[in-house]
Amino acid sequence: MGTLEPVHAGYYQHCPIGSIVVVSIDPVASVAPLRDDVASEAAKRIPRGRYLVLIDIIHGLDFYALPEASPLKFLFYMIGRGLPDPPYACVPLSPDAPHPFGRAAVALPSPLPWPDCYVHTLLRFSAQIIRIYADSPSRILLSEEDQGLVVSSRVEDGRAAERSIRPSVPETEEAPNPDLDALEDQLTYDMTEDDLPPPQAGTPSVHEDERTGTATSSSATDDDEPMKLQIRAEMWLNVADVSQPGNPQVLADQIRQLVAIEKDWAQRTVLRQLADQPRTRKWAAAVANEGVSATGPSSCSHSRSASNIALDDVPMALADGLEHGTGREVDPTMQNITARPSRGKSSVVLRVTRFLTKRFISVTRILGFRR
Numbered sequence: 001m002g003t004l005e006p007v008h009a010g011y012y013q014h015c016p017i018g019s020i021v022v023v024s025i026d027p028v029a030s031v032a033p034l035r036d037d038v039a040s041e042a043a044k045r046i047p048r049g050r051y052l053v054l055i056d057i058i059h060g061l062d063f064y065a066l067p068e069a070s071p072l073k074f075l076f077y078m079i080g081r082g083l084p085d086p087p088y089a090c091v092p093l094s095p096d097a098p099h100p101f102g103r104a105a106v107a108l109p110s111p112l113p114w115p116d117c118y119v120h121t122l123l124r125f126s127a128q129i130i131r132i133y134a135d136s137p138s139r140i141l142l143s144e145e146d147q148g149l150v151v152s153s154r155v156e157d158g159r160a161a162e163r164s165i166r167p168s169v170p171e172t173e174e175a176p177n178p179d180l181d182a183l184e185d186q187l188t189y190d191m192t193e194d195d196l197p198p199p200q201a202g203t204p205s206v207h208e209d210e211r212t213g214t215a216t217s218s219s220a221t222d223d224d225e226p227m228k229l230q231i232r233a234e235m236w237l238n239v240a241d242v243s244q245p246g247n248p249q250v251l252a253d254q255i256r257q258l259v260a261i262e263k264d265w266a267q268r269t270v271l272r273q274l275a276d277q278p279r280t281r282k283w284a285a286a287v288a289n290e291g292v293s294a295t296g297p298s299s300c301s302h303s304r305s306a307s308n309i310a311l312d313d314v315p316m317a318l319a320d321g322l323e324h325g326t327g328r329e330v331d332p333t334m335q336n337i338t339a340r341p342s343r344g345k346s347s348v349v350l351r352v353t354r355f356l357t358k359r360f361i362s363v364t365r366i367l368g369f370r371r
Helices: 009-014 027-034 037-044 144-164 177-188 246-275 280-291 345-367
Strands: 022-027 051-058 072-081 091-092 119-131 205-210 215-217 232-236
Touching: 009 072, 009 119, 022 119, 022 246, 027 037, 027 232, 027 246, 037 246, 051 119, 072 246, 091 144, 119 144, 119 246
Parallel strands: 119 232
Antiparallel strands: 022 051, 022 232, 051 072, 072 119, 091 119, 205 215
C-alpha cells in the first residue's frame, strides 16, 4: 500500500478506532504554524522516537466539509512496557502482564511482540496525522467490549488519582492588595465564541476542540492557518516497524517541550508588539518612579471583540526574565490571576505581564493569531 501523504480524514478506514499502531511526533512540523524561526530551531533540538499507542477517538472533524478537506486527528492512549506511575493506572495487553489490583487483560487478535505492555490510562494526547506508512498493517484491534473496558478503567483510575493528590505544603493566602485587585479588575474580561463576530464569506470555519481547548480550522492553507501549536505525527500501521517502543514518559516530555516553545513564542510576540508603544514606556516609567494608583491606569480600552482588542491601549511593563510555568493550563476566561509573586512594584509589573501573555495565548487558541 505504500505511504499515504497528504493525509485527510477519509483515511480513517486504514486505522480504525481501537487499533494499536506506532506514531512519531514531528516537532518541527508541530510548531510550523507559528511561523517563527526561534521556535523552529528549538523544535529541532527535541529528539524523536517511535511509540506504541491505542487509537481512542477521532476528533476535530469538520462535519460541514468533505472528509478529503479535513485533517485526520486522533486522541491516543500511550502504551508502554512495564507498569506506569501510578502502577494501577493501566490496562494489561497480555495475560502475562499482571496488574497490581488484578485488572483483567484485554484479548488481542494477535499478541504484541512484547509480553509486558500496558495501556497507560492517564496518559492521552491528541495529534494530527501527516503521514501514514501503510505497508503490512498488523491489524491489532481491540473489540468494542475491550475498548469500553479501557474507557471505564480511565475513569476509575482518574478518580483514584484525584483522591491521592494532596498538596505537600499548604498554600499561604496572600493578604488582599487593593491596588493590585483594582488593576486586575480593569484588565480582566471574558471572551467566548459567542462574543466573536460571525465569519465572513470565504473565511475558514473555526471550531473549538472540547478536549484540548484549541481551535481547529478545516480549510486553512499554510498562509492563513491559525498561528498555534498543532501536534503532528507520522503513523506506522505495522507495530513490528519499531524494534523497541519508546517510553511514554519521554513522549509526554516531548509534548511538554512543544507547549513550552509555544508559550515562549507567545511571550516574545506580546513583548515585540508592545515594546514600542508610547503608553507602555510611559506606564513603565510611572511604575518605576511612583508605583500604581489604586484606580490603575486611566482610559484602558478593552474590546470584547477579539478582532478589535486594543493592545495599544493596554498598559504593560517590560520585565526581563519572564516566568511562565509550562505545566499550568491557561484559564480561557482569566477570572483570576493565579500567580502569586511578592508584593510591591515588581509584583505589579510581573502580574500584568503574565496576564497579558496568558490572554494572548487564550486569544490565539480561539481565533488563531494571524499576521
